[in-house]
Amino acid sequence: MPPEKVETASVSIQDVVGIQQSTFLQRLTASQPFWITVALFAIIVFMSFYEPAYATERNFYNITRNFAFIGIMAMGMLAVIITGGIDLSVGSIMGFVTIVAGVILEAHYPWWVALPAGLLAGAALGAINGYIIAYVGLPPFVVTLGMLAAARSFAQILSGNRMITDFGPDKQVVLEIGGGQLLGIANPVWVLVILTLIFGFVFNYTSWGRRLFAIGGNEQAAQLTGVPVRRMKFQVYVLSACMAALSSILILGWQGSAINALGIGYELRVIASTVIGGADLMGGAGTAYGAFIGAALIEVIRNGLLMAGVDANWQGAFVGLFIVLAVYLERLRGRSRA
Amino acid sequence: MALLRLKSITKSFGAIHALNGVDAEIHPGEIVGLMGDNGAGKSTLVKIIAGNFPPTSGEVVLSDETVHFTQPLDARAKGIEIVYQDLALCDNLTAAENLFLGREIRKGIWPFRVMNYDAMFKKAGELFEELQSETRPRDLVRRMSGGQRQAVAIARTRLSKAKLVLMDEPTAAISVRQVEQVLALIRRLKQQGISVVLISHRMPDVFAVSDRVIVMRRGAKVADKAIKDTSPEEVTGLITGAIRAA
Numbered sequence: 140m141p142p143e144k145v146e147t148a149s150v151s152i153q154d155v156v157g158i159q160q161s162t163f164l165q166r167l168t169a170s171q172p173f174w175i176t177v178a179l180f181a182i183i184v185f186m187s188f189y190e191p192a193y194a195t196e197r198n199f200y201n202i203t204r205n206f207a208f209i210g211i212m213a214m215g216m217l218a219v220i221i222t223g224g225i226d227l228s229v230g231s232i233m234g235f236v237t238i239v240a241g242v243i244l245e246a247h248y249p250w251w252v253a254l255p256a257g258l259l260a261g262a263a264l265g266a267i268n269g270y271i272i273a274y275v276g277l278p279p280f281v282v283t284l285g286m287l288a289a290a291r292s293f294a295q296i297l298s299g300n301r302m303i304t305d306f307g308p309d310k311q312v313v314l315e316i317g318g319g320q321l322l323g324i325a326n327p328v329w330v331l332v333i334l335t336l337i338f339g340f341v342f343n344y345t346s347w348g349r350r351l352f353a354i355g356g357n358e359q360a361a362q363l364t365g366v367p368v369r370r371m372k373f374q375v376y377v378l379s380a381c382m383a384a385l386s387s388i389l390i391l392g393w394q395g396s397a398i399n400a401l402g403i404g405y406e407l408r409v410i411a412s413t414v415i416g417g418a419d420l421m422g423g424a425g426t427a428y429g430a431f432i433g434a435a436l437i438e439v440i441r442n443g444l445l446m447a448g449v450d451a452n453w454q455g456a457f458v459g460l461f462i463v464l465a466v467y468l469e470r471l472r473g474r475s476r477a
Numbered sequence: 478m479a480l481l482r483l484k485s486i487t488k489s490f491g492a493i494h495a496l497n498g499v500d501a502e503i504h505p506g507e508i509v510g511l512m513g514d515n516g517a518g519k520s521t522l523v524k525i526i527a528g529n530f531p532p533t534s535g536e537v538v539l540s541d542e543t544v545h546f547t548q549p550l551d552a553r554a555k556g557i558e559i560v561y562q563d564l565a566l567c568d569n570l571t572a573a574e575n576l577f578l579g580r581e582i583r584k585g586i587w588p589f590r591v592m593n594y595d596a597m598f599k600k601a602g603e604l605f606e607e608l609q610s611e612t613r614p615r616d617l618v619r620r621m622s623g624g625q626r627q628a629v630a631i632a633r634t635r636l637s638k639a640k641l642v643l644m645d646e647p648t649a650a651i652s653v654r655q656v657e658q659v660l661a662l663i664r665r666l667k668q669q670g671i672s673v674v675l676i677s678h679r680m681p682d683v684f685a686v687s688d689r690v691i692v693m694r695r696g697a698k699v700a701d702k703a704i705k706d707t708s709p710e711e712v713t714g715l716i717t718g719a720i721r722a723a
Contacts (some may be wrong), residue, residue: 311494346581349570354577356567363565364579364633365550423569
């Protein structure tokens with residue numbers, strides 16, 4: 140450094156501090172959700188030309204409603220993944236919750252007892268996950284894998300392995316909550332949009348949200364600076380289970396029946412949504428919008444394949460391709476940054 | 478009056494005697510180099526001061542008050558901060574966020590309390606300026622040089638109004654040019670009346686900034702001398718055991 144720079148050191152520091160590290164456009168094009176959004180619209184535009192029945196109000200209504208269920212769960216999953224954890228039990232918790240709510244409705248209790256009871260049942264399973272992970276210290280992968288098996292089993296036991304379709308006197312209310320619409324948009328989509336805004340806000344503007352990123356970035360550092368790491372880890376698993384329960388209750392109304400097989404394999408689609416949207420499975424990165432758009436992309440691909448008359452079994456191959464591609468692109472960008 | 482006084486501190490881990498009756502004093506605004514070979518007991522001593530674990534016997538007296546720390550937060554509440562060798566920073570957060578982690582500045586009323594980024598960036602900028610470090614509050618720690626990371630870790634101790642800062646090998650993993658910056662940061666802490674205990678293997682760094690050097694060997698203090706009364710050769714001899722005590 141030349142000597143004259145040293146004399147004005149404090150001034151130059153202030154100048155440096157004032158500089159934004161990158162422009163808005165640079166940040167936008169460096170973000171994974173941006174490119175996923177571009178890919179999403181490219182597929183929609185392509186499909187609209189290719190298949191006239193694609194770009195109809197009816198189809199868009201279906202697409203948005205279908206991915207809303209996954210997207211809602213992806214919000215809770217994202218909180219878990221940001222801390223560096225994973226929740227494999229969300230699909231099974233869905234199955235358990237739908238049966239709990241269904242059984243209570245069948246016993247002719249009102250909707251305002253049955254649906255909160257379902258949410259509470261989900262939260263309880265999440266609390267078991269969270270307690271074992273945060274306070275006993277077992278790995279999240281193992282604990283939630285155990286819950287994946289156990290919660291499904293509870294659902295099967297509680298339901299007596301049958302489908303529940305008799306929702307009692309409040310059937311119409313339950314069907315309306317999950318299957319209804321407002322201003323031409325399905326209720327679950329409204330729920331997802333509102334949750335995305337709330338989660339996006341929490342992740343970016345609250346100390347609780349930022350501390351999740353700190354835990355994922357360097358758990359030991361977070362602990363040393365006084366962040367209540369254990370309590371927060373417990374909380375994210377409860378949150379994830381609550382989102383699965385909420386999604387389950389909406390599906391209950393939409394399908395008009397409770398089956399214990401609900402949500403089988405959903406955990407993979409939920410995790411895929413967050414990863415495609417830029418979340419890092421090692422923790423410390425991810426956005427609510429990314430999880431939203433990741434869930435949307437998976438559904439648009441699935442729906443597109445169906446509309447194009449491709450065997451629906453190809454869906455998994457495409458989703459798998461996108462997961463690996465998304466992580467690979469993230470890796471490439473990470474390298475160019477370093 | 479001493480800021481910190483250690484009275485015949487011993488520490489045993491099972492059959493291993495890590496510390497055998499160590500006495501030492503740290504005065505306000507003093508930089509003390511703590512040297513010794515691996516396993517000499519430096520880290521154990523510092524961990525006792527920082528509250529990671531209590532001594533087996535002996536007393537830790539801080540400003541004429543005997544203290545019993547059971548966790549690092551206890552020590553921090555009394556104005557003792559430790560800058561860890563791995564710095565305990567989150568790579569994925571900005572400099573300002575790391576600085577304020579666990580004690581964020583917030584605004585609004587619960588449940589709508591949000592991060593006050595403006596205030597945190599401003600305060601972080603002031604602290605970095607005070608330390609004369611070219612660290613930008615909005616930069617991600619991931620993209621920072623070793624010297625800038627040290628500045629973030631050291632600025633953290635300024636935020637809490639620490640009286641004593643324990644630094645574990647702050648110059649071990651950074652480039653030669655950045656070593657100068659870190660030493661300048663340490664001198665600036667001293668100017669503000671803060672005491673620093675500098676654990677280091679790097680003789681030139683200890684001699685460049687310290688007022689006094691304490692040498693440990695096999696769990697005991699073998700020397701405690703003003704820097705002007707000793708030499709790197711003597712200290713090396715004390716560390717290896719070629720000179721038994723001084």
